[in-house]
Amino acid sequence: MRPIKVAILGFGTVGSGVYELIETKQDLLEQLLGGPVRVDAVLVKDVGKSRTIHDDVLVTDDFSEILRLPELDVVIEAIVNVEPGYTYLRRAIEAGLYVVTANKELFANKGFELRQLAEKRGVKVCFEATVAGGVPIIGALKQLLRFNQVVKVEAILNGTMNYILTKMREDQVSLEEALLQAQRLGYAEADPANDVEGFDVLFKVVILLELLTGRKIDWDLVRCSGISDITPADISQASVRGERIKHVGSLVVDDQGQVEAEVRPVSVGESHKLYAIEGVDNAIVVTGDLTGDLVFQGPGAGKYPTASIMIEDLVSIFQSIKKAAVSR
Amino acid sequence: MRPIKVAILGFGTVGSGVYELIETKQDLLEQLLGGPVRVDAVLVKDVGKSRTIHDDVLVTDDFSEILRLPELDVVIEAIVNVEPGYTYLRRAIEAGLYVVTANKELFANKGFELRQLAEKRGVKVCFEATVAGGVPIIGALKQLLRFNQVVKVEAILNGTMNYILTKMREDQVSLEEALLQAQRLGYAEADPANDVEGFDVLFKVVILLELLTGRKIDWDLVRCSGISDITPADISQASVRGERIKHVGSLVVDDQGQVEAEVRPVSVGESHKLYAIEGVDNAIVVTGDLTGDLVFQGPGAGKYPTASIMIEDLVSIFQSIKKAAVSR
Numbered sequence: 001m002r003p004i005k006v007a008i009l010g011f012g013t014v015g016s017g018v019y020e021l022i023e024t025k026q027d028l029l030e031q032l033l034g035g036p037v038r039v040d041a042v043l044v045k046d047v048g049k050s051r052t053i054h055d056d057v058l059v060t061d062d063f064s065e066i067l068r069l070p071e072l073d074v075v076i077e078a079i080v081n082v083e084p085g086y087t088y089l090r091r092a093i094e095a096g097l098y099v100v101t102a103n104k105e106l107f108a109n110k111g112f113e114l115r116q117l118a119e120k121r122g123v124k125v126c127f128e129a130t131v132a133g134g135v136p137i138i139g140a141l142k143q144l145l146r147f148n149q150v151v152k153v154e155a156i157l158n159g160t161m162n163y164i165l166t167k168m169r170e171d172q173v174s175l176e177e178a179l180l181q182a183q184r185l186g187y188a189e190a191d192p193a194n195d196v197e198g199f200d201v202l203f204k205v206v207i208l209l210e211l212l213t214g215r216k217i218d219w220d221l222v223r224c225s226g227i228s229d230i231t232p233a234d235i236s237q238a239s240v241r242g243e244r245i246k247h248v249g250s251l252v253v254d255d256q257g258q259v260e261a262e263v264r265p266v267s268v269g270e271s272h273k274l275y276a277i278e279g280v281d282n283a284i285v286v287t288g289d290l291t292g293d294l295v296f297q298g299p300g301a302g303k304y305p306t307a308s309i310m311i312e313d314l315v316s317i318f319q320s321i322k323k324a325a326v327s328r
Numbered sequence: 329m330r331p332i333k334v335a336i337l338g339f340g341t342v343g344s345g346v347y348e349l350i351e352t353k354q355d356l357l358e359q360l361l362g363g364p365v366r367v368d369a370v371l372v373k374d375v376g377k378s379r380t381i382h383d384d385v386l387v388t389d390d391f392s393e394i395l396r397l398p399e400l401d402v403v404i405e406a407i408v409n410v411e412p413g414y415t416y417l418r419r420a421i422e423a424g425l426y427v428v429t430a431n432k433e434l435f436a437n438k439g440f441e442l443r444q445l446a447e448k449r450g451v452k453v454c455f456e457a458t459v460a461g462g463v464p465i466i467g468a469l470k471q472l473l474r475f476n477q478v479v480k481v482e483a484i485l486n487g488t489m490n491y492i493l494t495k496m497r498e499d500q501v502s503l504e505e506a507l508l509q510a511q512r513l514g515y516a517e518a519d520p521a522n523d524v525e526g527f528d529v530l531f532k533v534v535i536l537l538e539l540l541t542g543r544k545i546d547w548d549l550v551r552c553s554g555i556s557d558i559t560p561a562d563i564s565q566a567s568v569r570g571e572r573i574k575h576v577g578s579l580v581v582d583d584q585g586q587v588e589a590e591v592r593p594v595s596v597g598e599s600h601k602l603y604a605i606e607g608v609d610n611a612i613v614v615t616g617d618l619t620g621d622l623v624f625q626g627p628g629a630g631k632y633p634t635a636s637i638m639i640e641d642l643v644s645i646f647q648s649i650k651k652a653a654v655s656r
Contacts (some may be wrong), residue, residue, distance in 0.1 A: 021618070025475070131485035134619040143471055144464035146647075147353070147639045169561035260508055273625070277603030278540035283623075291351070291462040295611075297601070308618035311475045312448055319474075323648070 001035030003316055007066045009043040009088055010079035011051060014102050014129070018076055019053065023236045029311075033318050043088075053328065064090050065093055074317065075100040076104075076310060078129075086110045093117050093125070100313045102129035102306055105194075108203035112216040126313035131204045132157060132282040134305025136299045137300040137313065139213060141286070146225045148288030150212050154273075157204045159280035159300035160188045160195040160248045161227055167263075169235050169244065175227065187280055187301075198226035201263045205249040213257055219229030224263040243267045248273050332646055335394045335418055337371040338407035339379060340429050340653050342457070345635030346404055347381065349430045357639075361646050369394045371416075383483055390653030391416050402426040404638055406436075406457075420521050421445050421453070428641045430457035433522075436531035451484065454641035459532045460485060460610040462633025463626040464640065468540060469614070476542050476616030482578045482601075485602045487608035487628035488516045488523040489555055493515065493593075494606045497572065515608055515629075526554035529591045533577040540587055552591040554635040565570045572597045574595055586649065 001064070006022065008015050022029070022037050029037045043066060044051070053059055062067065063084070066075075075092040077099065079085050085106040093114065101107060101272050105204040107130045116123045128138045132155070141150065155164050160182055165180035179196070182188035193202045204223045209217045227247050238245050246268055251261035268275050273295050277283040282300030287293050298303040333577040334350065336343050350357070350365050357365045357637050364456065369386040370395060372379070381387055386392065389606040391412070395405075403420040405427065413434045417427050429435060435442070435458045446453045457465045460483070469478065484490050488510055495506035507524070510516035522528045530552045539544045555575050566573050574596055579589040596603050601623050610628030614620050 021475075028475065028477075083395070135622060136468060139472040140468065141466060143644070144467040144640060147349075147356065147643050149356075149634055220406075288462075288636070290632040292627045292630070292633055294463060295623065295625035298619045302620070304618040305620055308476055308616070312472060315475050316471070318649070323651075 001033075002071070003036045003038040004033060004314075005038050005040045005069070005071055005073050007041040007043065007069065007072055007075050007316070008039060009063075009075060009077040009085070009285055011042050011044050011053075012078065013303045014078040014306045014310070015042070015076075016051075017303040018310055019237050021052075021304070021307050022313055029315075030304075034322060037314070040069050040072060055108040055117055063091070067258075067295055069296050070096060074276070074314060076314070077103055078310070079103060082106050082109045086114075089114055090117065091126070093121050093123055096121060096123060096181075098123050099282075100129075100310050100317075101124045101125065101127050102310055104130040104200065104203040104207065105224060108206040111207060111312070112210050125229070126209065126317060128313050129306050129310045130207055132284060132298070133300040133302060134309050135282055135284065135296050135300070136309060137284050137296050138211065139312075139316075140296060145286070145288055145294075145327055148290050150253060150286055151289050152250070152252050153208060153212075153284060153289035154248055155284040156194070156274055156277050156282055157201045157249050157284070157300065158195055158247060159282055160192065161201075162277065162282070163280045164196075164228070165189050165227065165247065168230070168232060169239065172232060172244065172316065174232055175230060196226050196228050198224045198263045201247065201249045205251060205261050205263055206325050209259055209261060211252055212253055213253075213259060215257075217259070221259065222261040222263060225265070227265050238267045241267070241269075242269060244275055246277070248274060329361075330399070330641075331364040333397070333399055333401045334359060334364050334642070335369040335371065335397070335400055335403050336367060337391075337403060337405040337413070339370050339372050339633045340406065342406040342634045342638070343370070343404075344379075345631040346406065346638055349632070349639055350352065350637050351382075351497040357643075361644050365642070367605055368397050368400060374397055384619045391419070395419060400425060400434060400584055400640060401611040402428060404642070406638070407429055407431060407638050408433065410434045410437045414442075417442055417453070418445065420449055421449050424449060424451060426451050426645050427453045428457075428638050428645075429453065429455050432458040432528065432531040432535065432636055434534060436534040439535060440538055455535065456641050457638045458535055460612060460624070460626070461487075461628040461630060461638050463610055463624050463628070464637060465612050465624050466539065467613075467640075467644075469536075473614070473616055473619070473622075476618050478581060478600060478614055479617050480578070480580050480615035481536060481540075481577055481612060483612040484574055484602055484610055485529045485533075485577050485612070485628065486523055486575060487528075487610055488520065489529075490605065490610070491515050491608045492524075493573055493575065494564070496558070496560060497567065500560060500564070503558060524554050524556055526552045527589045528532050529577045533579060533589055533591055536618065537579055537589060539586060540579075540581055543585075546621060547585070549587065550589040553593070555590065555593050559591055565590070566595045569595070569597075571597050572603055574605070587642060
C-alpha cells in the first residue's frame with residue numbers, strides 16, 4: 001500500500017504532538033492501516049523558527065503550497081480562531097482531502113457547512129478532538145449510541161474552569177489566585193477570557209447540539225455565562241450545603257427535536273454525577289432514553305491525549321476506506 | 329430492502345426487552361438500517377407459558393427449528409450458563425448467522441472460540457452487553473481507542489456488589505441485610521453466589537483481557553475473591569481513613585503483552601476514580617498510554633439498558649454490511 005500522506009496545520013502543543021506520534025508510532029499505524037503514514041508538510045506562521053521536523057518535510061506558511069503536494073490524503077488542523085482555518089479546510093475538502101480538526105471555535109461556527117461540503121465531495125471531516133480533548137465522546141454518540149435517543153447532556157467541558165473551581169474550594173483562594181496557579185501550571189492561557197467567560201464551553205455545546213440534531217444551531221438559543229462572578233463566599237456557602245459549584249454545559253432535546261441549552265455555573269449535590277469531577281478533567285453525562293445516564297470522563301486537553309484522539313480519527317477514516325476497498 | 333430477520337434466544341428480562349424494543353422502535357430501525365427488522369422466532373424453555381408475543385412469531389424450545397427458518401440473519405442470545413448457549417451459537421455461526429450475545433459466562437469461557445469460528449465463516453459475534461450492561465465499553469475499546477495501548481483497566485463491574493457495599497456503608501448494616509434489600513429490589517438473584525463470590529466480575533475481566541490481548545486467557549492467571557468476608561467493621565474502618573471499599577476487577581498489560589489481573593475488594597481514597605461510583609452503577613477506568621485515564625460509567629444491568637446496547641450491536645453489524653454493499 002502506498003503511504004497515507006498527511007499535512008499538519010499548526011505546530012503548537014497539539015500539532016507537534018500529532019507529528020511526534022506519527023513519527024514514533026509507525027509500527028502501530030502500519031499494523032492498524034496496512035501501510036505507513038507520512039507527514040509531508042507542516043503549515044506554520046513563522047517558517048524561520050527552529051523546530052524538530054525532518055528535512056524532507058515541507059515547512060511552509062503558504063497553504064497553497066500544501067494543496068499542490070502530489071497525492072496528499074488528509075489535513076490535520078490544530079490552529080485557533082475561525083480564520084484562517086475555515087478557508088484552509090474548505091479548500092482542502094474542495095480538493096478532495098479528508099480533514100481532522102481540533103479547532104472548536106472554527107467547528108462551532110462553521111462545522112455544519114464543512115460537513116455538508118464534505119458530504120457533497122465524498123470525504124469526511126472528523127472532529128473528535130473539538131469536544132473534551134482525549135475523551136472519545138463524539139465517537140460514542142455517533143457510533144455507539146445510535147439506537148438511543150439522547151434526551152439530555154450535562155457536562156464539564158473546560159478543564160481550566162474546573163481546575164479553578166476545585167482550587168478555590170480546596171485552598172479557599174480567590175478566583176484571581178486560582179487562575180494564576182492555573183496559568184503557572186500551563187492549564188490556562190495568558191488571556192483566559194475564552195475559558196473563564198464560558199465561550200469555550202459554548203463552542204462545545206453548539207458542536208454537540210449540531211451532532212445530535214443534524215441541524216445548524218442558532219447560538220442565541222444558548223444562554224451563556226462563565227465563572228467570573230463566582231466568589232469564595234459562593235463556594236463556601238455551597239460547601240455548607242454539601243454542594244460544589246461546577247461550570248456546566250447542558251442541553252435537552254425533546255421528542256420533536258426541539259432543543260434547550262445553557263452554559264453556566266451550577267451548584268450540585270453529592271448524588272450528581274458531576275460532583276466528583278475534579279481538577280482539569282472533563283466529564284459528559286449523556287442521558288439516553290433507553291440506556292439511562294452514561295458518564296464519559298477524562299483529560300479535556302493536553303498534548304498527547306488530544307493528539308492521540310486526532311490520530312484515532314485518522315485511523316477510523318482509513319480503516320473504513322480499507323474495509324470498503326476489501327469488499328469491492 | 330428485505331427485512332433483517334432475527335431470532336431471540338431466551339425471553340427473560342433482557343430477551344423480552346430486545347423483543348419489545350424491536351417491536352416499538354421500527355421507525356428508528358428503518359431509519360438506521362434502510363429496512364425493517366423482524367423477529368421471526370423466540371427460543372424459550374417452556375412453550376406452554378403465556379407471553380406477549382405476536383402470533384406470527386415462532387415460539388419454540390427446539391433450536392433446530394430456528395435454524396431451519398428461511399433467510400434468518402442474526403441470533404440474539406440472552407440466556408445464562410455456558411450450555412446450551414455455546415452449542416446454539418456455534419451452530420448459528422456455522423450456518424452463517426450473525427450473533428449478538430449478553431451471556432458473559434458463555435463468552436468468558438468460549439468467546440475466543442466463537443470469534444475464531446466467526447472469522448472463518450465471515451460473520452461477526454458482538455458482545456457489547458457482556459461487560460457493564462448498558463455502558464458501551466467494548467465499542468470504546470475496539471473502535472475508539474485503537475491507537476492507544478491500554479496499559480491498565482480498573483473497574484466496578486458488578487452492580488449488585490456495589491449496591492451492597494454502598495448500603496452497608498450508608499445504612500451501617502450487615503452484608504446479609506444489604507443483600508436482602510438488593511434481592512427485594514430485584515438487583516440480586518435468589519442465589520447470589522455468582523455475584524458475591526466475584527465470579528461474575530471474573531467473567532468480565534477475562535472477556536476484557538481476551539479483547540485487549542487477542543489471546544485465549546488462562547483463568548488461573550486471575551486471582552479472584554468476592555465480598556463475603558467484608559464486615560461492617562471493615563467498612564467503618566475504611567470510612568475513618570476517608571476511604572470506601574469497592575469490589576474491583578483490575579488488569580495490567582505490559583509492553584510484551586504480558587498480563588496481570590485480579591478481582592477483589594479494594595479500599596480506595598477520594599482521589600481514586602472509583603470512589604464516587606455508588607449504588608448499582610458500573611464504571612471502568614481505562615488507562616491508555618497516550619490518553620491517560622478515561623472513565624466510562626453507567627447502568628451495569630437492567631432490561632432496557634442491556635437490551636438497547638444489544639440492538640446497538642445489531643445496528644453496527646448491518647450498517648457495516650450496508651456500507652460495504654454501497655461501496656461495491
